[in-house]
Structures are given as structure tokens and as C-alpha cells.
Amino acid sequence: MRVTRALNEKSLPIIRYQQLNCIADRFAARIANNASPKNIKNIMSDALTVAERRRPWLLLAPTLITLAVLMVIPMIIMFTYSFHVYLGNGRDQPDFYLGNWAEFFTDGYYHYGIWQTARIAAITTVMCALMGYPAAYCIAMSRFRRKWMLLLLLILPFWISFIIRTLSWIHILGEQGAINATLRWLGLISEPIPMLYNEGSVIMGMIHFLLPYMILNVYVSLEGIDRNLVSAARTLGCTAWQAFREVTLPLSLPGLAAGCLLCFVLAAGSYVTPLILGGPSNFLFGNLVFDAVMAELNWPMGATLSMVLLILLGAIAAIYSRYMGLSRIYKGLSR
Amino acid sequence: MKMDTTKRLERLVERYGNGGLERRTFLGLIAAAGASAGIMTRWSGTALAAVSEVRFDGWGGIVSEALRKHAFDPYEAKTGRTVVEGTFGDEIDVLTKVKASEPGALHVIHSSGIEWYKRYADLGFTSVINEANVPNLKYVMTALIEPFRKVTPEGLSAAPYDYGTTGIAYNTKYISKEEAEELGANLLIKPELKGKIGALDQMSTRVWYGALQTGQDPNNIEDIDAVWAKAREQRELVKKYWGSGAELMDLLSREEIVVTDGWSGRIAHLQQEGFPIGYLDPPNSMAWMEDMLILKGAPMAECEELVNFMLEPDVAIAVAEGQNYPPALDPTKVTLTEKIKNLPAFDPTGTMKNLTFADPNYWAAHFDEWEKQWNRIAKGA
Missing domain, CATH: 3.40.190.10 (Periplasmic binding protein-like II)
Known part of the structure; x- marks a missing residue:
């Protein structure tokens, strides 16, 4: 029995091919002696030498240690902090105090914050999808020989600081900004149009920040579609629009969904954009965390709210993974 | 005279070399120096x-x-x-x-x-x-x-x-000196200026001006609900709560806002730059x-x-x-x-x-309660 039979012998270096065959022979011998199907998985694992079994862990160790130190442990600390008691004036003490969680569950202010965050993030995501899909389609279908240049242009804004990119909107949307100044110069308006420090400017700022994520995800998905399918649809009598609707769009939906997930999660976790471009009532849940930690020095409540945000966004990612598979995002990032 | 560690150890070696120190004492002192270096904490490292x-x-x-x-x-x-x-x-x-x-x-x-x-x-x-x-x-x-x-x-x-003081800065193209002096702290809640008013995003300033607008002593506020009511009233008129001196100057100079409470030094700087900005310290202005x-x-x-x-x-x-x-x-x-x-x-x-x-003492006693309440009011509560 040769497990590697399906592999193309020519596609592998000889040494690697021989190693695979060696492992396969060991599997075959063990399975022949103990052919119970439920034991096959254990047999395959046992057939690897100790060194072979350790190798993936050794390779993963730096990443796992980094993740544990920089993400898992801080999250555990944050979670335990949510049970501390806030004593006032910036002081707190360790305890098993449920008051912070009780306050979150019973206080409508926080619930409104979640609703407002979900609403603004959803609007941003839909706008990104509507604007990002045509752009990604144009790039993917372009016959331009230097397509990489289009993609480079797409990620060019990432070379500039996020804060500076956000601040730049003040000089575009402001009363003395580029748009109002142009409209006044053209004589189209006499009084400046208020475009800054409201929900619209917050959403605009977030679209500016998130649109490349959407375009890249959709582009990867569109690039993976076999063009022959569209040609076949056209040959069978579809119009260009029908071919797009029946073939291209359904096949690109996973990329669109991955882009939507990224945009929604990043938008919902944002707090700088509302701080710079928002008015008094344009805030997201992240701003409530900021207030609790930075303004009130109430770290236990800040930790509680941070955990809430983490759980909610994690739940959204989990639901997405259940129905769409997070592998779409990995695929998008790996291509 | 202050002496660094290297100099001190060099002198120790010299004394030992000159026979001024027993071998046991010398080794003991070297061991102590080594131990103290070994148990140096990261805090002392930072300090040094x-x-x-x-x-x-x-x-x-x-x-x-x-x-x-x-x-x-x-x-x-x-x-x-x-x-x-x-x-x-x-x-x-x-x-x-x-x-x-x-x-x-x-x-x-x-x-x-x-x-x-x-x-x-x-x-x-x-x-x-x-x-x-x-x-x-x-x-x-x-x-x-x-x-x-x-x-x-x-x-x-x-x-x-x-x-310095946190007084009232106003654009003289839109607000006259006489009007500013007449309205005082209430200039910051003038309904006709809706969408052109700025305010410092800081609890103490908001409560202080709320107290002035309700005729109360900022260091002995008897009706805090009235102060919050004024804060809510102002919130509906405010275009932007600013958070730094640079933002204050930017908003005023670009005429995004025409009146705000502001820091005296920053406003003086704008005046020196030639911007048409007036500055008023109303009675009991925040010093x-x-x-x-x-x-x-x-x-x-x-x-x-x-x-x-x-x-x-x-x-x-x-x-x-x-x-x-x-x-x-x-x-x-x-x-x-x-x-x-x-x-x-x-x-x-x-x-x-x-x-x-x-x-x-008065403000420290109310800080937690008022800070929390202000953050909520600022966001529409």
C-alpha cells in the first residue's frame, strides 16, 4: 500500500519522496496488523518517530510563545482585572467582585454603545462592500500588463500613518476645507456645508481606512475564479450581466464575506476615528473603554468592557467561521 | 565628593596591593560588590x-x-x-x-x-x-x-x-466684545451659535462653567443636577469637544467654531498671530x-x-x-x-x-462621580 500514490512523483524532490514512502510503509505495516478503522488514526500518529511528531511543535513554538505572552496572558490578566474592585481616585484592589459585570448587564448606556457600534460598523461594512467590489472587479479583470502596480496603488495609503490619514479629512471636509472652498469658489454655495464632526465624517474616515481590506479580499476571490466558467456561460447564451450574476458573483461571495468580516470587526473595534472626526454623540464602544481606562482611571470597568467587546467580536468571527470558514481569510492573505 | 563605582573598586585594589587590606577583607568586599550588582533590580537599572x-x-x-x-x-x-x-x-x-x-x-x-x-x-x-x-x-x-x-x-x-485661566475665546468677526462681556459664561450656551461652539472635553472645565452658568460657586456646588442640565443644553449646541491645545487653536483659526472656553496662553498666541480672537475672563473664571x-x-x-x-x-x-x-x-x-x-x-x-x-479637596471628593457622569453626558446620555 502506498499512501503517497496520489502524489506526483516528479513534483517532489527525491529525498522528500523517499521519506514519505518510508512513513507510508510504516503505516501500511501497522494497519495490516491491526486493521480496525478506529485505530487507524492512532496508528498513523504512532508510525511517526518522536522527532517527527515534535517537529511541527518546534516550528510553531516561537509563534505560540509570542501569542501566549503578548495575547493570551494579557487577556487572562484583563479578565481577572474585570473582577477587581474600584476603590476610587484611580485605585483598585484584587477581589472576586461581580459588580463591574453587573453594571454592564444592567446599564442601558453600555447597551446603547453596543447598538451604536454595531450600526455604524454595519453601515461602514456595507459601504465598503458596495465601493470595494467594483474596484476589485476592475483590477481582477483588467488586461493591464502591470497589474501589480494597481495593487501597489491600493496599498499605498498604508505607507502613511493612520492618524495622519484620518486628520487629513479635516482639511477636506471642514468649513474651510477643500470641498467647501471649491463649492464657494464656484459660487454653488454661500454658506459652508457642515460635513465634519458628525456620523457621516466618522463613517467616511472608517471607509477610507477599511476599503483596501475589502478590495484585497474580493480581488483574491475573483482572481481564483476560472475564466472558462464565464466563457462557458456566455457560450450557453447568458448575457454579460447574467454571467456575472450567475457565475462570478456567487463564486466571489466567500471573498466578499471575508472582506465584510474584516471590515466589520475592525470598524467595531475602532476608537480613534470617532475621536478625531466625530461630534459629541458619535462614539463607538471602544470610546467607552477609553473613557473608563483613560478618563475615569477605572481599570476594572475598562477591563470588563474590553472583554465584552472581545467576546462580541469573537462571537461574530465564530459565526462567520461556522458558515463560511475562516480559511477564506487565510487564503486571501496567503495569495 | 561623589565617586563612581569603578573608581571606588580601583581604590580598593590599590589598597589591597599596597598591603593596606587583608586578603579576606578584600575578597569579602569584592563578593559584596558582586552580590549587590547581581541583585540589582530593573528599577534601579532604570534609575541609573x-x-x-x-x-x-x-x-x-x-x-x-x-x-x-x-x-x-x-x-x-x-x-x-x-x-x-x-x-x-x-x-x-x-x-x-x-x-x-x-x-x-x-x-x-x-x-x-x-x-x-x-x-x-x-x-x-x-x-x-x-x-x-x-x-x-x-x-x-x-x-x-x-x-x-x-x-x-x-x-x-x-x-x-x-x-493662567480657562476663559472664553470668541471670534470678533461674529461676536462683539460688548456681547461677550454682557453674556459672560452664558455666551457658551447661546442658542443662535448652535454648531459654532466648541468646548474643552474635560469634566472639571464643564462642571466649572456649568456652575457659573447656574450662578453657583464652583468650589461649593449645591445643585449639581442644574450643572448637568446646562452641560446637556450646551452639548446640543457644541460642534466639537476639543482635547488638546493644538486642536483648540486649529478649530478657532479655521473658524470651525467661533466661541469656546480656552486656555489663556493659547488664545494669546492666536491673537499674536493676527487672528481676530477676543478673550474674556468672566467673574470667577477658572484659574x-x-x-x-x-x-x-x-x-x-x-x-x-x-x-x-x-x-x-x-x-x-x-x-x-x-x-x-x-x-x-x-x-x-x-x-x-x-x-x-x-x-x-x-x-x-x-x-x-x-x-x-x-x-x-472639594474637587478630589467628587472626581469619580462627576467624571463618570460627564463622560456619559458628553456622549448623549
Whole structure:
């Protein structure tokens, strides 16, 4: 029995091919002696030498240690902090105090914050999808020989600081900004149009920040579609629009969904954009965390709210993974 | 005489070599030196490393520019030590940093005065200055130093440095001086100015002005609900709650807003730049003083030397002229320039009796409750 039979012998270096065959022979011998199907998985694992079994862990160790130190442990600390008691004036003490969680569950202010965050993030995501899909389609279908240049242009804004990119909107949307100044110069308006420090400017700022994520995800998905399918649809009598609707769009939906997930999660976790471009009532849940930690020095409540945000966004990612598979995002990032 | 470790060990070897020290004693001392080096904590490492540089955190913008030009550059030239600068928009940012970091990470802060001083003291972040190392404290107004002594009777941790007011800045193209003086604090809630009003996103300022708008004493508010009602009323009219001096100046200069409460020095700077901005201190306008606070864990000798240098009359006057805030120097002891005498909030008597400062104990007692409530109101609650 040769497990590697399906592999193309020519596609592998000889040494690697021989190693695979060696492992396969060991599997075959063990399975022949103990052919119970439920034991096959254990047999395959046992057939690897100790060194072979350790190798993936050794390779993963730096990443796992980094993740544990920089993400898992801080999250555990944050979670335990949510049970501390806030004593006032910036002081707190360790305890098993449920008051912070009780306050979150019973206080409508926080619930409104979640609703407002979900609403603004959803609007941003839909706008990104509507604007990002045509752009990604144009790039993917372009016959331009230097397509990489289009993609480079797409990620060019990432070379500039996020804060500076956000601040730049003040000089575009402001009363003395580029748009109002142009409209006044053209004589189209006499009084400046208020475009800054409201929900619209917050959403605009977030679209500016998130649109490349959407375009890249959709582009990867569109690039993976076999063009022959569209040609076949056209040959069978579809119009260009029908071919797009029946073939291209359904096949690109996973990329669109991955882009939507990224945009929604990043938008919902944002707090700088509302701080710079928002008015008094344009805030997201992240701003409530900021207030609790930075303004009130109430770290236990800040930790509680941070955990809430983490759980909610994690739940959204989990639901997405259940129905769409997070592998779409990995695929998008790996291509 | 101060001696570094290398010199001390060299002298030890020399004594041993000359027969002035028994072998057992010599080895014992070497072992002790090794042990002390071995058990050195990272905090002491930070403190030692900091001797070649002093960390200073300030307000950025024109204030930091003035300090850099008139105080830090000359100090660096004189001592060979570097002043590493950090900036913040709101002092709560820096207090959070202090809380999150180890003692010694931050050294000197351009702090917002007595009520903030009390907060640092209550959290155990203050140090004790050896006043013999800061002889220039004798030039500072007694009226400014005494409140600090009351908060930390065991010794000062800060030296008062400048003072100013948070008054009302208005664009004279849209609001006349007469109207501003007539309405006073109520100019900030004039319905006709809806969408053109700015306000500092800070609880203490909002409560202070709410108290003035409801006719109450900001240091003894009897009806806080009335103050919150005014805050809500203003929120509906406000275009932007600003968070830093740079943002304040940007909003006013671009005419995004035409009236706001603002810091006297920043407004004076705009006026000097030629912008049509008027400034008004209504009765009981919010006065504050700023101090150079040396934090616990900072290298004291070096920080004291820096603060003393900054309090040199020539240096303090140059900084004051640069940042447009009067210095804490007593005008009865030091001759100040005409420019300083014409700055907003300047008190020629040196007694500070014309200005209303926040009562640190009163405000500290209400901080948590009011801060939380203000954050909610600012967001529409």
C-alpha cells in the first residue's frame, strides 16, 4: 500500500519522496496488523518517530510563545482585572467582585454603545462592500500588463500613518476645507456645508481606512475564479450581466464575506476615528473603554468592557467561521 | 565628593596591593560588590540609566517649543545631560502612563496644578524634593507654593511654574466684545451659535462653567443636577469637544467654531498671530497653576537641578514669554517684562487673590462621580 500514490512523483524532490514512502510503509505495516478503522488514526500518529511528531511543535513554538505572552496572558490578566474592585481616585484592589459585570448587564448606556457600534460598523461594512467590489472587479479583470502596480496603488495609503490619514479629512471636509472652498469658489454655495464632526465624517474616515481590506479580499476571490466558467456561460447564451450574476458573483461571495468580516470587526473595534472626526454623540464602544481606562482611571470597568467587546467580536468571527470558514481569510492573505 | 563605582573598586585594589587590606577583607568586599550588582533590580537599572538623561512630559505645541528653546537646550549645554521630551493632550493620559509603568519610567511632568498634585499624592506617585537643591524656589510666589505644602506636608514634590485661566475665546468677526462681556459664561450656551461652539472635553472645565452658568460657586456646588442640565443644553449646541491645545487653536483659526472656553496662553498666541480672537475672563473664571512635578522613582538630584535651572528668573521669563503664560515668579521679588505684565491672568500683586482656583479637596471628593457622569453626558446620555 502506498499512501503517497496520489502524489506526483516528479513534483517532489527525491529525498522528500523517499521519506514519505518510508512513513507510508510504516503505516501500511501497522494497519495490516491491526486493521480496525478506529485505530487507524492512532496508528498513523504512532508510525511517526518522536522527532517527527515534535517537529511541527518546534516550528510553531516561537509563534505560540509570542501569542501566549503578548495575547493570551494579557487577556487572562484583563479578565481577572474585570473582577477587581474600584476603590476610587484611580485605585483598585484584587477581589472576586461581580459588580463591574453587573453594571454592564444592567446599564442601558453600555447597551446603547453596543447598538451604536454595531450600526455604524454595519453601515461602514456595507459601504465598503458596495465601493470595494467594483474596484476589485476592475483590477481582477483588467488586461493591464502591470497589474501589480494597481495593487501597489491600493496599498499605498498604508505607507502613511493612520492618524495622519484620518486628520487629513479635516482639511477636506471642514468649513474651510477643500470641498467647501471649491463649492464657494464656484459660487454653488454661500454658506459652508457642515460635513465634519458628525456620523457621516466618522463613517467616511472608517471607509477610507477599511476599503483596501475589502478590495484585497474580493480581488483574491475573483482572481481564483476560472475564466472558462464565464466563457462557458456566455457560450450557453447568458448575457454579460447574467454571467456575472450567475457565475462570478456567487463564486466571489466567500471573498466578499471575508472582506465584510474584516471590515466589520475592525470598524467595531475602532476608537480613534470617532475621536478625531466625530461630534459629541458619535462614539463607538471602544470610546467607552477609553473613557473608563483613560478618563475615569477605572481599570476594572475598562477591563470588563474590553472583554465584552472581545467576546462580541469573537462571537461574530465564530459565526462567520461556522458558515463560511475562516480559511477564506487565510487564503486571501496567503495569495 | 561623589565617586563612581569603578573608581571606588580601583581604590580598593590599590589598597589591597599596597598591603593596606587583608586578603579576606578584600575578597569579602569584592563578593559584596558582586552580590549587590547581581541583585540589582530593573528599577534601579532604570534609575541609573536615567542619570544621563531626564525625561520630561509636557503639553506639546508652543508650550513645549518654549521650554525646549529657553530651558532644555541651555540646560543640556550646561550639564551635558539630555532632556527627553514626551507630550500629552490631557494630563489624565500621563497619569495613566504613570499608573501603568514602573517608578522611574517618567521623571518630570508639567502638571496642571494643585488638584492634580493631590491626585498624584493620593496615589503615592509623589517624591520629596530637597529644597536646598532648588534655591530658586525663593523667587516663587508664596501664595502658589503654600497650597502644595498643605497637600504634602512632608515635603514638596513639585515647584509651581506658571499660571493662567480657562476663559472664553470668541471670534470678533461674529461676536462683539460688548456681547461677550454682557453674556459672560452664558455666551457658551447661546442658542443662535448652535454648531459654532466648541468646548474643552474635560469634566472639571464643564462642571466649572456649568456652575457659573447656574450662578453657583464652583468650589461649593449645591445643585449639581442644574450643572448637568446646562452641560446637556450646551452639548446640543457644541460642534466639537476639543482635547488638546493644538486642536483648540486649529478649530478657532479655521473658524470651525467661533466661541469656546480656552486656555489663556493659547488664545494669546492666536491673537499674536493676527487672528481676530477676543478673550474674556468672566467673574470667577477658572484659574489654574502649573507645576514641575518630580515623580517618585525619578533621579532626584538631576531632576532638582533641571527644575532649579528652569526657575532661574531669566529662563522662567523667557519661557513665559514663549508660552504666553505668566511665570510663578513673585513680581514683587523679580522684575518682569512688559510682555508678561500684559498677558491674560497676570497678577501684579503676587498674592493670587484676584483669581479663583479649584479647591483640591472639594474637587478630589467628587472626581469619580462627576467624571463618570460627564463622560456619559458628553456622549448623549
